[in-house]
Amino acid sequence: MSEASGLAAALAGIASLKTAEAPDAKSGCQGLHTVGREAIVEVGRVFREAGYMLEMLTALDMRAAEQAMHVVYQFNRFGAPDRHRVRVVVPAGEAVPSLADLFGSANWYEREAFDMLGVRFDGHPYLVRILTEEGADYHPLLKDFGVAPAAAEEAAGG
Amino acid sequence: MAELIQIASDEDRDTFYLNMGPQHPSTHGVLRLRLHLKGERILSAEPIIGYSHRAHEKMAENRNYIQFLPNPSRVDYLSGMIYSIGYCQAIEKAIGLEVPERAEYIRVICNELNRISSHLLWFGTFLLDLGGVTPFLYCFDDREKILDLLDLVSGSRLTYCYGRFGGLVNDVTDDFLEGTARFCTAFRERLREYDRLVTQNVIFRNRTIGVGVMRPELAQQFGITGPCLRAMGMARDVRRDEPYGIYDRFEFDIPTRTASDCFDRYLVRIAEMEQSMRIVEQALAKLPDGPIMAKKIPRKIAPAKGEYYFAVESARGHFGMFIVSDGSEIPYRIHLRTPSFANLSTMRTVLPGTLLADTVSILGSIDIVLPEIDR
Known part of the structure; x- marks a missing residue:
C-alpha cells in the first residue's frame, strides 16, 4: 500500500470526517476535509504517523453567517506537496481539543488563534496571548473588533 | 529591575x-x-514575541486587494521583493491572470537578487554577533549594490512594491541589466574572498560547529523550512517542489548539509547565494522583449468566493498566504504563514542544555526577522 492510499484509508476510518470532491487547483490543496472537533486529535495523529507536518493553523470568524468559528488546520508533507486542509466548525465560545501534544508547532499556532480570534484549545499547556499585550481584553481579528477610521467614515457617508 | x-x-x-x-x-x-x-x-x-506586531492581517480585512499591495514587503523587510511578488502571484492565480513572459523573468531576477541581499545581511550580522566586525562591512558594501539595483527599478530600497496584478509597475532599464551582470561577475570573486576570510577561521568554527544542532525529528514536529531544513539534509525548496512563476525553467541545485548545526546553516546559505546567482544569470541571458503588464486586467480584483493557498520560498523558508474570499473586493481574511514563526518556535526545544553564550550563535543561525514573525 502506498503512503498516500494508507493515509486515505486511515482518514476514511474517522466517522465524522467528510472529504470534499476533487479540490480546485486554485485552492492550493490536494485534500479538503471537515471533521467534528472530537476527532481532530485522531486526524492529527493520522497525519503525524504518515510523516506530515502541521503547516498552518488558523481560525475564521464565521459568527455572522453561522454563529460559529472555523478552525482551519493545514497538513503537508515534505517534498511534492500533498496538502490537506481540515476544517473544524465550533460554536462560538466553545473550545477545540489541542494538538500541542502531537505537533510542536501547534503550541504557538494555537496561541496565535486564541490571541487573534479568541478560540480556546482544550489541553493546551500554556494558552496565553502571544502577539498582543498581556492582559488585553480583545481579540483583534474578530469581525466586530474595531474598524479603521477611514472605513468607518465611509460607512457613515463621509 | x-x-x-x-x-x-x-x-x-x-x-x-x-x-x-x-x-x-x-x-x-x-x-x-x-x-x-x-x-x-x-x-x-x-x-x-509580539513586540513588532502591526496587525497586517487585520489591515487586509479593511482594504481591497490592491490597497494591500504595499503590505507584504513590510511583513519581512529583508525579503520584501519575494513577499510582494508572491502576493501578486497568489492573487493572479486566484483570479486566473496570465503574466507576460518578460515580467516573469524580471520577477525572477529581482527575487533572486533580493534573496542574495537578505542572505548577505544575515551573513554580516551573524558574524557580527560572533565578534567578527570585518565581514559585516564587506557584506554591506555588496548588499548596497543590490539595493541600488532594486531601487533603480522599483523606487525603494527595502519595502518594495514592484509587482502589480498582471505584471510589474516599471520595465527594467539597461543600467539595471548591465549592473546586474556586473554585480554577478564581481560577487563570485567576493564570495571566494568571504570564504577565505571566514570559513576556515578557527574562532568561527569553534563557535558554530556542533552548536545548536536541530534533531531531524524536529523538522516534522515544528514544520521547519528554508535553509534550516536544508542544513538537516533535506533538499526541500518550494521553488523546486511546487514551482511558481517560471522557476521550473531554471537549472539550480538545492544545497544541503547534514549536521544541522550553526556551521552547516552558514554553509547552506553561502551555497544558496551562488545558486541564486546562477538563476539570475540564466534569466538575464533568456530575458525576452515584450510587454510587462498583462493586456486585460479586470477593473475589479475580486477572487471568486472560496479559499486559496499559495506558497513561495522566501529567504527564510516557506511563506504561505491563505486567502479567504467572500466574492467581494475586500478580503474576508488573509492569513500569512511565515517561516521564521515556525523556525523560532523550535528554540524551546533546541536551547535547553546549551550555554548562554551559544544562544547568540544559535539564534543568529536560524535567521529570524521579527517583523515577519509578529506580522
Whole structure:
C-alpha cells in the first residue's frame, strides 16, 4: 500500500470526517476535509504517523453567517506537496481539543488563534496571548473588533 | 529591575531567570528570550514575541486587494521583493491572470537578487554577533549594490512594491541589466574572498560547529523550512517542489548539509547565494522583449468566493498566504504563514542544555526577522 492510499484509508476510518470532491487547483490543496472537533486529535495523529507536518493553523470568524468559528488546520508533507486542509466548525465560545501534544508547532499556532480570534484549545499547556499585550481584553481579528477610521467614515457617508 | 532577574525558589538558589532582549543587539529586532539558567547552562527557554506586531492581517480585512499591495514587503523587510511578488502571484492565480513572459523573468531576477541581499545581511550580522566586525562591512558594501539595483527599478530600497496584478509597475532599464551582470561577475570573486576570510577561521568554527544542532525529528514536529531544513539534509525548496512563476525553467541545485548545526546553516546559505546567482544569470541571458503588464486586467480584483493557498520560498523558508474570499473586493481574511514563526518556535526545544553564550550563535543561525514573525 502506498503512503498516500494508507493515509486515505486511515482518514476514511474517522466517522465524522467528510472529504470534499476533487479540490480546485486554485485552492492550493490536494485534500479538503471537515471533521467534528472530537476527532481532530485522531486526524492529527493520522497525519503525524504518515510523516506530515502541521503547516498552518488558523481560525475564521464565521459568527455572522453561522454563529460559529472555523478552525482551519493545514497538513503537508515534505517534498511534492500533498496538502490537506481540515476544517473544524465550533460554536462560538466553545473550545477545540489541542494538538500541542502531537505537533510542536501547534503550541504557538494555537496561541496565535486564541490571541487573534479568541478560540480556546482544550489541553493546551500554556494558552496565553502571544502577539498582543498581556492582559488585553480583545481579540483583534474578530469581525466586530474595531474598524479603521477611514472605513468607518465611509460607512457613515463621509 | 526587580523583575529582570529573580531567584527561582528557595530550594534551588543557584538557578535564576534572565531576560535576554527585547533590546539585546543579537536578537535582531525585538525578541525577548526568558531563559532559566543554572550558571551558564540553559535549563529552559521561552521566546516571547509580539513586540513588532502591526496587525497586517487585520489591515487586509479593511482594504481591497490592491490597497494591500504595499503590505507584504513590510511583513519581512529583508525579503520584501519575494513577499510582494508572491502576493501578486497568489492573487493572479486566484483570479486566473496570465503574466507576460518578460515580467516573469524580471520577477525572477529581482527575487533572486533580493534573496542574495537578505542572505548577505544575515551573513554580516551573524558574524557580527560572533565578534567578527570585518565581514559585516564587506557584506554591506555588496548588499548596497543590490539595493541600488532594486531601487533603480522599483523606487525603494527595502519595502518594495514592484509587482502589480498582471505584471510589474516599471520595465527594467539597461543600467539595471548591465549592473546586474556586473554585480554577478564581481560577487563570485567576493564570495571566494568571504570564504577565505571566514570559513576556515578557527574562532568561527569553534563557535558554530556542533552548536545548536536541530534533531531531524524536529523538522516534522515544528514544520521547519528554508535553509534550516536544508542544513538537516533535506533538499526541500518550494521553488523546486511546487514551482511558481517560471522557476521550473531554471537549472539550480538545492544545497544541503547534514549536521544541522550553526556551521552547516552558514554553509547552506553561502551555497544558496551562488545558486541564486546562477538563476539570475540564466534569466538575464533568456530575458525576452515584450510587454510587462498583462493586456486585460479586470477593473475589479475580486477572487471568486472560496479559499486559496499559495506558497513561495522566501529567504527564510516557506511563506504561505491563505486567502479567504467572500466574492467581494475586500478580503474576508488573509492569513500569512511565515517561516521564521515556525523556525523560532523550535528554540524551546533546541536551547535547553546549551550555554548562554551559544544562544547568540544559535539564534543568529536560524535567521529570524521579527517583523515577519509578529506580522
